[in-house]
Amino acid sequence: xxxxxxxxxxxxxxxxxxxxxxxxxxxxxxxxxxxxxxxxxxxxxxxxxxxxxxxxxxxxxxxxxxxxxxxxxxxxxxxxxxxxxxxxxxxxxxxxxxxxxxxxxxxxxxxxxxxxxxxxxxxxxxxxxxxxxxxxxxxxxxxxxxxxxxxxxxxxxxxxxxxxxxxxxxxxxxxxxxxxxxxxxxxxxxxxxxxxxxxxxxxxxxxxxxxxxxxxxxxxxxxxxxxxxxxxxxxxxxxxxxxxxxxxxxxxxxxxxxxxxxxxxxxxxxxxxxxxxxxxxxxxxxxxxxxxxxxxxxxxxxxxxxxxxxxxxxxxxxxxxxxxxxxxxxxxxxxxxxxxxxxxxxxxxxxxxxxxxxxxxxxxxxxxxxxxxxxxxxxxxxxxxxx
Numbered sequence: 001x002x003x004x005x006x007x008x009x010x011x012x013x014x015x016x017x018x019x020x021x022x023x024x025x026x027x028x029x030x031x032x033x034x035x036x037x038x039x040x041x042x043x044x045x046x047x048x049x050x051x052x053x054x055x056x057x058x059x060x061x062x063x064x065x066x067x068x069x070x071x072x073x074x075x076x077x078x079x080x081x082x083x084x085x086x087x088x089x090x091x092x093x094x095x096x097x098x099x100x101x102x103x104x105x106x107x108x109x110x111x112x113x114x115x116x117x118x119x120x121x122x123x124x125x126x127x128x129x130x131x132x133x134x135x136x137x138x139x140x141x142x143x144x145x146x147x148x149x150x151x152x153x154x155x156x157x158x159x160x161x162x163x164x165x166x167x168x169x170x171x172x173x174x175x176x177x178x179x180x181x182x183x184x185x186x187x188x189x190x191x192x193x194x195x196x197x198x199x200x201x202x203x204x205x206x207x208x209x210x211x212x213x214x215x216x217x218x219x220x221x222x223x224x225x226x227x228x229x230x231x232x233x234x235x236x237x238x239x240x241x242x243x244x245x246x247x248x249x250x251x252x253x254x255x256x257x258x259x260x261x262x263x264x265x266x267x268x269x270x271x272x273x274x275x276x277x278x279x280x281x282x283x284x285x286x287x288x289x290x291x292x293x294x295x296x297x298x299x300x301x302x303x304x305x306x307x308x309x310x311x312x313x314x315x316x317x318x319x320x321x322x323x324x325x326x327x328x329x330x331x332x333x334x335x336x337x338x339x340x341x342x343x344x345x346x347x348x349x350x351x352x353x354x355x356x357x358x359x360x361x362x363x364x365x366x367x368x369x370x371x372x373x374x375x376x377x378x379x380x381x382x383x384x385x386x387x
Contacts (some may be wrong), residue, residue: 002032003279003286007061008009008043017049020296024289026193031282051075054276059283062272067101067108068347070272077273078106082284089288095334098306100342101270102311109270110287113236113305116264116333117166119252120238121230122223122245126252129229133252135336139171145209149229159222159231160208163201163360165353166267167232170254171195173263178343184387185344187351189374196363196370203364211364234267236305242322249322251271251329264333265342269304279357306330351384 007017015035021033036057038046043061048054056075070076082088090098090107094114101109119133126132129152131145146157161167169179178186202208209228217225224245229251241249254262271290273283290296294315297307302323307313320323333339355377363373 001029001279001282002034003058003277003282004036005033005059005286006036006043006047006057008038008040009303009314010039010060013037016303019299020290020293022285023293023295023299024345027289028282028285029295031279031286033286048209052378056274056276058277059271059273059286061112062109062319064100064109064270064342065345065349065353067103068345069342070231070352071103071106071108072347075104075275076197076282077107077275077280078108079110079273079284079287080107082280083107083282085284087281087288088283089292090293092309092311093310094306094310094313095266095339097266100201100266100268101272109272110291111268111270111308112291113300113302113308114266114268114330115234115305116266116330116339117170117232118235118238118252118329119230119232119254120223120241121252122226123248125149125153125155125247133255135230135253135332135338136259137253137254137255138259139257143202143207145320146202146229147205150206153228153229156209156222156228157207157230158202159214159228160199160203160211160364161232162196162208162211162364163357165356166234167254168195168356170263171257173340173343174257174261180344180346180349180352182344183346184385185378185381188371189378191254192374192377193370196360196373199360200363200370211361211366215361215365222304223249234305235329236302238326239302239322251325253332260338262338263340264338265340266330266333267305267342268308302326346385348381348386349364352381355380355384 016171066246080086083090097111097114100111101107129149131148149157162217165257172187209222213227216221222228223231235251254264271287277283292309292311294311297312297316301316359373359377362368
């Protein structure tokens with residue numbers, strides 16, 4: 001019998017995953033796995049076509065922003081039954097990650113790796129500017145540091161936090177709000193006006209990079225392109241900076257409002273299953289293998305984030321500096337006690353995220369005023385969320 005497995009990612013991820021599937025075939029010779037992978041946007045286009053045609057893959061890579069959306073469309077299998085039958089182990093996960101794919105009492109996804117937001121910095125630039133970010137530093141400290149980097153190195157302090165939904169979410173969480181509630185946006189037009197006004201001022205005073213220059217060098221990052229001294233992103237993306245740039249890069253903590261609360265949580269890629277699969281038991285066994293087997297961790301490394309289970313985390317000990325830094329950063333978050341439950345992601349969250357990214361970029365490029373950008377974002381989001 002055959003199950004279909006689909007994911008998004010680059011060639012490198014595909015090579016690693018194919019090696020893990022060879023191992024799976026040795027352990028479960030009766031289950032054949034047919035694979036399919038695409039770049040991120042192409043993956044979802046193909047997935048939506050297959051799902052609406054009633055033929056989605058049996059098991060596929062997924063993310064938190066899509067769980068409610070595809071559950072509402074009746075596409076996702078509740079894996080609780082398979083866990084209860086013993087085909088899928090839901091113990092042995094790090095830092096409460098086993099709860100990550102539980103939505104409205106259903107188990108819709110199983111985490112394969114974790115990541116958290118961080119500030120990626122060009123270490124020599126920070127050293128030259130005499131800036132030392134430490135856990136608990138405030139946004140005021142951060143803004144002062146950005147100006148210092150500009151003055152001492154001639155480089156913008158940051159690429160600019162305009163359009164990073166996950167960073168704005170942390171900023172909101174620091175004051176008791178969040179980007180989303182269970183079914184709507186968790187902030188007001190006045191909140192977003194304040195955020196985007198500050199971002200615009202940052203570009204004007206040189207603390208943040210010229211957004212036209214940032215756009216010109218894409219897909220290369222502004223940090224690797226030596227336009228800015230740092231930028232906010234997921235910790236496991238740090239690997240890209242080393243391959244793109246010539247400097248030494250590190251991870252710095254998220255600034256806080258009160259010197260304590262960062263609002264952080266662990267995010268994760270997940271594996272989900274199709275409700276239409278003819279082979280729920282085998283799909284569960286496949287997911288179990290992918291998240292628990294120590295040999296899988298040795299092959300995958302941190303490609304999908306830091307391994308979600310303790311067994312896989314212990315099995316793969318990175319030897320390179322970048323991945324060591326990612327592991328140390330996540331351990332520091334657990335130790336500092338800053339991790340909290342994740343923000344809800346309602347049906348339509350993915351549409352809001354891409355609107356935030358696009359409209360924030362247009363604002364940065366001077367194509368819209370702050371007022372127009374805020375109005376446009378709220379209009380599109382309310383439509384997407386049905387509020």
